[in-house]
Amino acid sequence: MARWRRIARRIRVPLGFAAAGVYLWRLLHATPVPLAILASLALVLPGLWLRGYAAGYVKKNQELTQTGPYAYTRNPLYLGSILIAAGFAVALTSVVFALLLAAGFVLIYVPVIAGEEEFLRKTFSDYAAYCQRVPRLLPRIFPTGETSDAPRSSEGTFSFALYRRHREYRSALGAAVLYASLLASLLGHLHLLHR
Numbered sequence: 001m002a003r004w005r006r007i008a009r010r011i012r013v014p015l016g017f018a019a020a021g022v023y024l025w026r027l028l029h030a031t032p033v034p035l036a037i038l039a040s041l042a043l044v045l046p047g048l049w050l051r052g053y054a055a056g057y058v059k060k061n062q063e064l065t066q067t068g069p070y071a072y073t074r075n076p077l078y079l080g081s082i083l084i085a086a087g088f089a090v091a092l093t094s095v096v097f098a099l100l101l102a103a104g105f106v107l108i109y110v111p112v113i114a115g116e117e118e119f120l121r122k123t124f125s126d127y128a129a130y131c132q133r134v135p136r137l138l139p140r141i142f143p144t145g146e147t148s149d150a151p152r153s154s155e156g157t158f159s160f161a162l163y164r165r166h167r168e169y170r171s172a173l174g175a176a177v178l179y180a181s182l183l184a185s186l187l188g189h190l191h192l193l194h195r
Helices: 001-026 035-053 076-092 095-123 127-135 160-165 167-193
Strands: none
Touching: 001 076, 035 076, 035 160, 035 167, 076 095, 076 167, 095 127, 095 167, 127 160
């Protein structure tokens, strides 16, 4: 299992690009549904916001981030990715693509999260207490259960410098490219219908 965790960690980003390639290929053979594209925004936009918000708080390997979105879920970046992927699956209206994405997330992100948790548990003495307060993936509605020595969700501030350092803007650019492709495909199909 430890070997697969290392492999999953290395291939998760390239697999994201591969999934985008499959998405674009599938889009060439699909008829876009305007309502599905609009509905996808209800998942993609919150996912992009959550990833961007989390990137502005996390100081990887330097401290155990427990503020901002990390007061609600221990993995806001992965949750944001799941929302984005689910949104694009909705836009494509493909059950097969949605199932492939879900399987990919289970095969890749479950071991990656487990590996990261193992590292954090060894590195930060307060990680176990943090795990007791904050769920792994599905967020709390309120950051309840905080102890007197735990950081409050209002402590810490968003850092645009961290956002830039983590290059989180690439998620927004990738989403923009996929939406541009969806709109181009939709306009192409509409043009063919009116000929």
